[in-house]
Amino acid sequence: MAIVDKNIDTEPKWYALKVYSGYENVAKQNLENTIEKYGLENRILQIVIPMEDELVEKRGKKVLVPKKIMPGYMLVKMIYGDDIWHAVTRTMYITGFVGPKGRPINITDEEARRLSVDTSANTEAKLDLDVKVGDMIEIIEGSLSSFVGTVKAVDNENKKVTAVVEMFGRESDVELGFNQIRVKK
Numbered sequence: 001m002a003i004v005d006k007n008i009d010t011e012p013k014w015y016a017l018k019v020y021s022g023y024e025n026v027a028k029q030n031l032e033n034t035i036e037k038y039g040l041e042n043r044i045l046q047i048v049i050p051m052e053d054e055l056v057e058k059r060g061k062k063v064l065v066p067k068k069i070m071p072g073y074m075l076v077k078m079i080y081g082d083d084i085w086h087a088v089t090r091t092m093y094i095t096g097f098v099g100p101k102g103r104p105i106n107i108t109d110e111e112a113r114r115l116s117v118d119t120s121a122n123t124e125a126k127l128d129l130d131v132k133v134g135d136m137i138e139i140i141e142g143s144l145s146s147f148v149g150t151v152k153a154v155d156n157e158n159k160k161v162t163a164v165v166e167m168f169g170r171e172s173d174v175e176l177g178f179n180q181i182r183v184k185k
Contacts, residue, residue: 012045012079013106016098017088021072024049027093028074034091043084046077050115053142055167055174062172064142073098075112080104129159129178136184137163139176148184149174 019027028047035044050073053064078084085104089096097104131137135151149163152173159178164171 010079012077014075014077014109014112015080015104015106017074017076018095018098019072019074020093020095023093024068024071024074027091030092031076031088031094034087038087040084040087042079043081044076044078044088048075048077048112050075053144053180055143055172062174064144064174064176069115075107075115077112080106129181129183131161131178131181131183137161137176137181138184139163139165139180140182141180142176144174144176 017027028049031044031047035041050069051066052069054067055062056065057063058065076088085097088094089102096102099105131151131154133151133154137149137151139145139147139149144165144167147165147167149165151161151163153162155161160175161178161181162173162175163181165174166172
């Protein structure tokens with residue numbers, strides 16, 4: 001049974017949802033179930049829990065660990081309508097849209113991008129990068145943003161590099177996605 005509303009937007013936009021803190025992944029799964037149940041695949045296009053990589057020390061090695069940057073919130077790209085409001089706000093662990101009186105105000109692609117959301121339609125094109133061992137790179141996303149390093153290994157299949165980055169007076173190996181780096185000329 002598909003929900004239909006004549007008063008809907010024509011273009012998909014980003015919206016923020018309030019969810020129970022600590023239950024972001026459960027809320028996302030519940031919303032995916034709602035989408036499937038009501039046939040909203042063409043209206044709710046993307047669900048994102050904003051994350052960033054945090055550098056932590058585990059067993060004597062520095063590793064990047066994903067961390068929620070907005071606990072209690074998730075972002076949804078959708079073609080909004082009143083029917084969507086009802087379907088979303090009745091989903092378990094979602095308390096409502098961010099906006100006045102629970103009515104959504106969309107956020108721009110730029111605001112979504114600042115929250116680590118990939119707003120481009122074709123992410124594969126973004127990940128094609130000509131990088132090789134020994135190249136100098138600048139980190140452009142994540143907790144190490146603006147750090148510079150040297151590529152130690154390239155994994156083209158998984159679109160990742162291992163780079164040596166100096167921080168706190170010593171060199172550390174970090175694994176980065178192609179979308180997190182820019183090759184310095």
